[in-house]
Amino acid sequence: MNAPLIPGEALAPELGLVAAAISGILFGFFLERAGFGSSRKLTAIFYLQDFAVLRVMFTAVVVAMVGLLVLGGIGQIDLAMLAIPDTYIWGQALGGLAIGIGFAVGGC
Amino acid sequence: MSRRDSGREDAAYWSPYVAGLGLGITLLLTYYVMGHGLGASGAFTQLTAKIVHRVAPDHTQVNSYLRGYLASGSFWRSWIVIEVLGVFVGGLLGALTAGRFKVQIERGPHATAGGRLLLALLGGAGVGFGSRLAQGCTSGQALSGGAVLAVGSWLFTLAFFLGGYMVASLVRRQWR
Numbered sequence: 488m489n490a491p492l493i494p495g496e497a498l499a500p501e502l503g504l505v506a507a508a509i510s511g512i513l514f515g516f517f518l519e520r521a522g523f524g525s526s527r528k529l530t531a532i533f534y535l536q537d538f539a540v541l542r543v544m545f546t547a548v549v550v551a552m553v554g555l556l557v558l559g560g561i562g563q564i565d566l567a568m569l570a571i572p573d574t575y576i577w578g579q580a581l582g583g584l585a586i587g588i589g590f591a592v593g594g595c
Numbered sequence: 596m597s598r599r600d601s602g603r604e605d606a607a608y609w610s611p612y613v614a615g616l617g618l619g620i621t622l623l624l625t626y627y628v629m630g631h632g633l634g635a636s637g638a639f640t641q642l643t644a645k646i647v648h649r650v651a652p653d654h655t656q657v658n659s660y661l662r663g664y665l666a667s668g669s670f671w672r673s674w675i676v677i678e679v680l681g682v683f684v685g686g687l688l689g690a691l692t693a694g695r696f697k698v699q700i701e702r703g704p705h706a707t708a709g710g711r712l713l714l715a716l717l718g719g720a721g722v723g724f725g726s727r728l729a730q731g732c733t734s735g736q737a738l739s740g741g742a743v744l745a746v747g748s749w750l751f752t753l754a755f756f757l758g759g760y761m762v763a764s765l766v767r768r769q770w771r
């Protein structure tokens with residue numbers, strides 16, 4: 488088992504930047520296709536008029552989560568090697584609040 | 596789906612479940628190859644560290660926060676900088692191939708362009724400050740942290756929606 492590929496040394500670290508570019512291009516493409524190039528569409532969730540943000544985000548979360556669990560379960564990826572965001576209760580609660588406010592005001 | 600929004604542009608967007616599936620597979624692949632999820636705000640912190648180091652190198656040496664970013668290698672070899680440039684390219688490709696590319700200051704019918712830009716700047720500052728406080732934004736925390744069931748990331752996500760709904764009525768005219 489050597490996935491995740493770069494931390495597991497199955498791929499050279501130099502290829503990390505190529506992988507990052509591919510991830511970014513796909514990320515940007517699917518966000519645009521979802522309509523997230525539009526600030527009005529993004530903020531519409533706060534006026535209960537369009538729940539695309541919630542639908543897209545949670546679909547993506549569930550797909551990635553189930554994929555990781557299945558790959559981990561059949562021994563294709565070492566889940567212990569994944570970077571999991573640390574928990575800082577106040578930082579994440581207040582930071583999330585600030586981003587939510589900024590998102591509704593700024594529309595990003 | 597808002598009636599007011601159901602124009603031609605809206606019709607061309609993918610079903611949120613199809614776009615979400617694509618996004619989820621992208622996130623899964625990123626974890627599979629890189630061992631971490633997607634991000635966005637970190638690229639701007641890298642940029643901040645680079646600019647401050649250019650202007651005031653002494654300051655970055657004594658500032659333990661910025662020094663940490665400089666220690667992780669050069670700007671152009673930072674995965675998150677390359678990823679965010681990729682997001683720009685992917686978004687541009689998406690808009691061009693869908694015939695949606697347009698120069699505009701998007702706003703509600705009663706909002707002014709100047710006011711919209713000012714609030715975009717203020718809101719952006721709030722997002723920037725919050726993303727450093729939380730060590731990530733909606734990409735790194737809500738999406739990537741959410742998929743690996745990080746407790747703090749789910750707290751972040753709840754706080755994010757709380758913040759948005761708290762102020763939405765104050766800026767309604769900006770968008771609706």
